[in-house]
Amino acid sequence: MEFFDLFREDRWPHMFCPGCGIGTVMNCFHRAFSEMNMDQDKTVFVSGIGCASRIIGYIRADSIHTTHGRALAVATGIKLANPDLNVIVFSGDGDIGAIGGNHFINAARRNVDISVFCINNYIYGMTGGQASTTTPYKSFSTTTPYGSKEYPFDLAEVAVASGANYVARWTIRNVKELTSSMTKAMQKKGFSFVEIASPCPTSFGRRNRMADPTQMFEWLKIIAVRKEKSQAWGLDQLDLNIEGRITIGEFIERNRSPYGLIA
Amino acid sequence: MRLPPGSYFMQGNEACVEGALWAGLTFYAGYPITPSTEIAEGLAMRMPEEGGTFLQMEDEIASISAIIGASWAGAKAMTATSGPGFSLMQESIGYAAMTETPIVIVDVMRGGPSTGLPTMVGQGDVMQAKYGSHGDYPVIALSPSSVQDMFDLTIRAFNLSERYRVPTMVLSDAEIGHMRGKFIVPRTLEIVNRRIRTDRVWHDGFAYDETLVPKMPIFGKGSRVHVTGLSHDIAGYPTSNVEVHEELVRRLQEKVERHSDDICSLVAHRPGSRRMLVSYGSPSFAAWEAMMQSEDVGLVDLKTLWPFPSKLLAQAISGSSDVIMIELNLGQMFREVQRVACDEGCRKVRLFSKVGGEVPRPAEIIGFLKEGG
Known part of the structure; x- marks a missing residue:
């Protein structure tokens, strides 16, 4: 599948900033989707509000850009109204971790057969760089000018605890693993969740001495620790601060019956 | 099985359930709230019998979001609630109006404001029904005043919603919802289904004719339509063009006004x-x-x-x-x-x-x- 078989060429160029990680995610998704031979006409893309949510407007398929935080609830409605459809959600940390947090934990609990790709850029990018629920402790944003006083959510861990069937987290540096996880997520029956740590030099990096995209790439390299090593070191995303660490890897793969198929 | 034609003695909320099923309801999502709960309870029992989907969501925002998604997947979709839940739904009512999503919302009104009088009657939501979401947008709201009306107007709400692609409300109240009375299921009932399209909709997903109501592409039929709550052109693509925005908002309003003779009663x-x-x-x-x-x-x-x-x-x-x-x-x-x-x-x-x-x-x-x- 050529790139513009999947994406809407007539909407190019896209709106994303230079150095944004979303382009990489779209590339990885293109690879994963192409390899799977999924029926594009039977696949619906759903999103909420924010930078990551704008991806679906560029995809050449049925797509619905919903209200802030509600993507998972809308996706649940689509999937259960027509179970023949593949339902894929692109969303961000604001949608998933803050305004739509209730829908996130309940969609995972309900284990509806949808795949969620959450691009976590640790900031509200579209509104100009306010702190989100994943903004690292002590880091700066327009609403945390003295450094964030709150601890961030570990979205992947929340997904595991809430009952998702497949959960992984990668940074956009891990393109192979990310692509493979996207494939697994789409193949997996039930709720699957892939968190993608992504750079936002414009809104996050600029206020945290990483205005240059390459500095953000370096940061992602430093903070990301593979699960195997991470557990050995006892590191935890909850302690993420600007010098801290996040764990990456596949966190769970299980086969709880998806919603509606419980015998 | 649909309630066969005949004469029945039921609660208003139960008549609403049967009316919705007659109208062709295939997807219900809701959250329990007095005095509307019997509608959810009734449909939890009846939907599986009718081959439809009943879903209890985590809140009213999720409920209305789910029915919006279901509607785009081709379902006739409904939710039922009361004042506090209706307040929570407002943003998505505006979204449904903007995206021309046919949905039915039953609001069994109770005494307000706030938590108010949960078990007792009120009619304080009628202005909210029209003006509760931000911006100028069209809605249709019907008001039943008997058990028969609960049956008839629920069907009518679906018909109007399908015909005009407008979020349509049944503004019932605690007395009508909980009242028991006689109602008749007639032998013939008019049931309206939305006009759909199944062709590829590259640049005209929201193109309209003289009715001002676009034919609706349904997800999964190969239309590849893009739907957004952002101001959009007839392709469905987001735009910041003020002329396009003006045309859209005026057309949405005009869509209802032009057909007010058919809608009003x-x-x-x-x-x-x-x-x-x-x-x-x-x-x-x-x-x-x-x-x-x-x-x-x-x-x-x-x-x-x-x-x-x-x-x-x-x-x-x-x-x-x-x-x-x-x-x-x-x-x-x-x-x-x-x-x-x-x-x-x-x-x-x-x-x-x-x-x-x-x-x-x-x-x-x-x-x-x-x-x-």
């Missing part, structure tokens, strides 16, 4: 009487009693609240010199009635208002009639 008893009572929902019972016990008094029972049936009301009160609005709030629809009555040259327009909790007694209305001479 009311029941007028003794139209043109010297004194005319105007009511909707549960106060209509007392108003009818008061009318029957008085000389030269008529009654208008509004069945459509939004768009406001100005033309029909004007005809019904033409020649009247005293118009009395009866409602269970501080006078929300009163201004609409006043506007129409003043345009008709009626000298006196009065408000009989109860805040809620109980319906007015006929004697109170008769007393009010006498006070004003």
Whole structure:
């Protein structure tokens, strides 16, 4: 599948900033989707509000850009109204971790057969760089000018605890693993969740001495620790601060019956 | 199996359930809230029998979001709630209007504001139904005032919603919802299905004809449509072009206004009487009693609240010199009635208002009639 078989060429160029990680995610998704031979006409893309949510407007398929935080609830409605459809959600940390947090934990609990790709850029990018629920402790944003006083959510861990069937987290540096996880997520029956740590030099990096995209790439390299090593070191995303660490890897793969198929 | 034609004795909320199934409901999502809960409970039982989907969501925002998604997946979708839940749904009602998603919302009104009187009647949501979400957008709101109406108007709500692709509300209240009464399922019922399209919609997903209602592409049929709550052109693509925005918002409004003759309805008893009572929902019972016990008094029972049936009301009160609005709030629809009555040259327009909790007694209305001479 050529790139513009999947994406809407007539909407190019896209709106994303230079150095944004979303382009990489779209590339990885293109690879994963192409390899799977999924029926594009039977696949619906759903999103909420924010930078990551704008991806679906560029995809050449049925797509619905919903209200802030509600993507998972809308996706649940689509999937259960027509179970023949593949339902894929692109969303961000604001949608998933803050305004739509209730829908996130309940969609995972309900284990509806949808795949969620959450691009976590640790900031509200579209509104100009306010702190989100994943903004690292002590880091700066327009609403945390003295450094964030709150601890961030570990979205992947929340997904595991809430009952998702497949959960992984990668940074956009891990393109192979990310692509493979996207494939697994789409193949997996039930709720699957892939968190993608992504750079936002414009809104996050600029206020945290990483205005240059390459500095953000370096940061992602430093903070990301593979699960195997991470557990050995006892590191935890909850302690993420600007010098801290996040764990990456596949966190769970299980086969709880998806919603509606419980015998 | 649909309720066979015949005569039944049921609760208003139960009649709503049966009406929805007759209308072709295939997807329900809701969250429990008094006094609407019997609708969810009834559908939890009935939907699997009818091959549909019943879903209890985590809150009312999720409920309305789920039915919006289901509607785009081709379902006839509904949710039911009451005041606090209705407040939570407002953003998505605006979204449904903007994206022209046919959905039905049943609001069984209780005493407000806030948590208010959860088990008791009120009519405080009628302005919210029209103006609760931000921006200018169209809605259709119907007002049942009997168990029969709960059945009939639920079907009508689906029909209007499907025909005009507008979020449509059934503004019932705790008395009508919980009242038990007789209703009839007729042998034939008009059921409307949305006009759909299944072709690829590259650059005209929201193209419209003289009806102003675009044919709806359904997810999974190969249309590859993009839907967004952002201002969008006829392709469905987001735009910041002010002319396109203006055309869209005006067309959405005009879509309902142009068809208001089809949408609007009311029941007028003794139209043109010297004194005319105007009511909707549960106060209509007392108003009818008061009318029957008085000389030269008529009654208008509004069945459509939004768009406001100005033309029909004007005809019904033409020649009247005293118009009395009866409602269970501080006078929300009163201004609409006043506007129409003043345009008709009626000298006196009065408000009989109860805040809620109980319906007015006929004697109170008769007393009010006498006070004003």
